Amino acid sequence: MNFVKRAGTSLGARKSKTAALLAIFLVICTLLLGGFLLQAAAARQEADAQRTIGVDVTVRKDGLTPALADRIGASGTVHRYNAQIRVRAGAQEFTPLTSKAPEPGTGAAGEKATGELAVNGVRDSGMLLPFSYGSTKLTAGRGITPEDAGRDVGVIEQRLADRNRLKVGDTLRVRSADGKQTTPVTVVGIYQDPAQDPTVWVAPHELPGNALYVPVGTAQRLAAGTAPVSEAVFKIGSPDQAEQLHADTEKLLGRSGLDFRVNDKAYKDQVLPIRRVGAFAGLLVWVIALAGALILGLIVMLQIRERRSELGVLLSMGEKKWKLIGQHAVEVAAVALPAVALAALAGALGGQSAGDAFLGGQDDRPVSAARAQDPEIAPPTVRVEAADVGKVAGIALGISLVSTVIPGIGILRLHPRSILSDTE
Numbered sequence: 001m002n003f004v005k006r007a008g009t010s011l012g013a014r015k016s017k018t019a020a021l022l023a024i025f026l027v028i029c030t031l032l033l034g035g036f037l038l039q040a041a042a043a044r045q046e047a048d049a050q051r052t053i054g055v056d057v058t059v060r061k062d063g064l065t066p067a068l069a070d071r072i073g074a075s076g077t078v079h080r081y082n083a084q085i086r087v088r089a090g091a092q093e094f095t096p097l098t099s100k101a102p103e104p105g106t107g108a109a110g111e112k113a114t115g116e117l118a119v120n121g122v123r124d125s126g127m128l129l130p131f132s133y134g135s136t137k138l139t140a141g142r143g144i145t146p147e148d149a150g151r152d153v154g155v156i157e158q159r160l161a162d163r164n165r166l167k168v169g170d171t172l173r174v175r176s177a178d179g180k181q182t183t184p185v186t187v188v189g190i191y192q193d194p195a196q197d198p199t200v201w202v203a204p205h206e207l208p209g210n211a212l213y214v215p216v217g218t219a220q221r222l223a224a225g226t227a228p229v230s231e232a233v234f235k236i237g238s239p240d241q242a243e244q245l246h247a248d249t250e251k252l253l254g255r256s257g258l259d260f261r262v263n264d265k266a267y268k269d270q271v272l273p274i275r276r277v278g279a280f281a282g283l284l285v286w287v288i289a290l291a292g293a294l295i296l297g298l299i300v301m302l303q304i305r306e307r308r309s310e311l312g313v314l315l316s317m318g319e320k321k322w323k324l325i326g327q328h329a330v331e332v333a334a335v336a337l338p339a340v341a342l343a344a345l346a347g348a349l350g351g352q353s354a355g356d357a358f359l360g361g362q363d364d365r366p367v368s369a370a371r372a373q374d375p376e377i378a379p380p381t382v383r384v385e386a387a388d389v390g391k392v393a394g395i396a397l398g399i400s401l402v403s404t405v406i407p408g409i410g411i412l413r414l415h416p417r418s419i420l421s422d423t424e
Contacts, residue, residue, distance in 0.1 A: 018335060021299065025339035028292040028399070029392050033347045035285035036388040042278030049271045050237035054079060057234045057245055060259035066123075066216045068252060069232040075248050077241040081234040082127035085216055087223040088115030088205055090175035092182055094164045097209040101201040115177045116204035118211045121219020125155060127233055130193070141168040141189030148188075148215045155189035159209035166190075174212070178224035185214060238271075239264045289395050296403035300328060325405060332400040340393045347384045 012018075059072065066083050073081035096116040122128065125143035130136035139158055154172065161167065172185045195208040204210050220227050236245055242262045249260060 017303075021296075021332070021335045022339055024295065024299070025336050025396065026342050028288060028295075029336070029339045029343035029396055030346050031288045032285060032292075032395055033343045033384070033388060033392045035281045035288065036391055037347055037382050037384065038281035039278050039285070040385070040388065041382045042274050042281060046271060046274045046278065049267075049274065051079060053266050053270060054235045054237055055239050055242060055267050056263040057236060057242060058259075058261045058263065059232045059234065059249055059253075060230070061253050061257055062228070064229040064232065064253065066220070066229055069123075069229055071252060072232065072245075072249055073234060075234075075245060077236045077245050077248075078234045079237060080124065080127060081232060082122055082124040083216055083229045083232040084123075084128075085121035085219045085223070085227045086230050087119045087121065087219050087227050088177045089117045089119045089212070089222045090115045090177070090179065091117060092173040092175045094166070094172055096204050097159055097163060097197075097207050098204055099201045099207065100197065101199060103201050115175075116210060117174065118205040119174070119219050119222055120211060120213045121216040121227070122213055123149070123216055125213050127235065131191075136191055136193050138189050138191050141187070143189055143191075144213055144215055150217060151215060152183055152185050152218050153188045153215065154185040154218070155191055155213040156187055157209045157211055158190055158192045160212075161187075161190050163209075172212075174222060176222045176224060181221065183218060183221055185212075185218065239267065285395075289399065293399045293402045296332065296399055297406055300332065300403050303328070329401060329404040332404055333397055336396040336400050337393070340389065340396055343392060344384055344389045347388075 059069075066085070069081065069083035072078070073083075122144050123146055125131055126145070128136075131138075131143060138155075141155070143155055144153070154174075156166065156172070166172070166187055168187055168190065170187050172187065173182050174185050175182045191213075193208040193211070197207060197209070214222075234245065236242060239262065242264075246260050250258060
């Protein structure tokens with residue numbers, strides 16, 4: 001009889017033991033698939049976190065220009081960046097805010113001559129800490145984006161908008177600090193700064209309501225003379241990439257006077273725990289594979305001892321020893337494949353809840369004031385893919401082979417006469 005057909009007959013005749021073997025394989029395959037799904041979900045969540053949270057690198061240096069900041073931002077390690085210029089400007093045909101406290105008797109004329117507005121030229125206002133962390137919120141419109149380069153647009157504070165009855169779409173006429181140039185700025189957004197007005201008199205440009213955000217090019221035109229970049233912030237994927245960015249920045253700007261600061265606190269707080277879960281899932285896969293091979297090997301070894309008389313009869317009938325080993329391998333593999341299918345079904349039904357349990361609770365610890373507004377990582381997405389099922393099937397078949405071939409070495413030493421004489 002063909003050893004494959006004989007394997008099917010044997011499985012049908014030993015239904016209880018076949019069911020027990022199927023149950024063991026189902027547990028092994030389910031745990032293996034769970035490990036792969038957790039690994040994949042952790043990798044996706046880590047990649048998403050690197051894009052949304054990443055690591056902020058702040059660069060300051062005398063002589064840093066927007067063009068140099070653009071060259072650093074073109075580095076392959078940089079996902080997003082922002083260059084900021086701070087200038088003073090005056091108001092034309094609208095009224096800036098003034099301090100409610102009594103004004104001192106000296107110094108007022110000089111303050112007004114240099115501009116009542118604090119103009120911040122930015123490339124991407126979403127990267128500014130008050131906006132990215134949510135303490136400063138847009139109440140209407142949008143912020144400044146890289147696509148606004150070359151446009152004269154601005155984002156103004158709610159108090160300035162209320163005083164002048166301004167809304168999104170209106171135009172402000174902003175005068176340069178030296179008074180020689182006036183630029184029409186279209187309002188594209190209105191924001192609310194939680195900072196309260198000082199209780200003592202301050203110059204108008206120091207009031208939070210007089211802060212205006214415009215593209216870098218607009219700020220340069222409003223500046224009286226050259227306006228250097230006060231700082232540039234670059235978002236990279238991980239702390240490992242900071243060294244490469246530092247080398248690129250030094251090569252471009254020089255080492256002297258360079259202030260290069262890496263802020264990876266949010267990354268460490270939220271990304272590293274995800275990486276540890278992924279590493280745990282990888283270790284889990286190896287442990288389960290080794291333990292599964294060991295357990296099934298012991299089971300097959302016991303089955304071979306129980307079936308010595310059957311083996312002796314087959315050998316005496318001229319059956320080749322490798323076919324006896326092949327029969328056991330086919331029996332175990334025939335049980336492994338349905339177990340893989342059932343494990344895939346279990347993964348599709350319960351994989352997401354398991355992923356939420358392992359990866360969804362990264363921010364459940366008490367929130368401190370320092371990290372109260374850290375960006376949030378997207379919830380984990382667990383999905384059963386053909387590649388993961390294929391890996392489980394491959395490992396399951398590998399376990400089947402190992403667990404039958406190694407114990408089957410004993411079959412090669414068997415002799416029909418000795419087997420049958422021992423069983424009598």
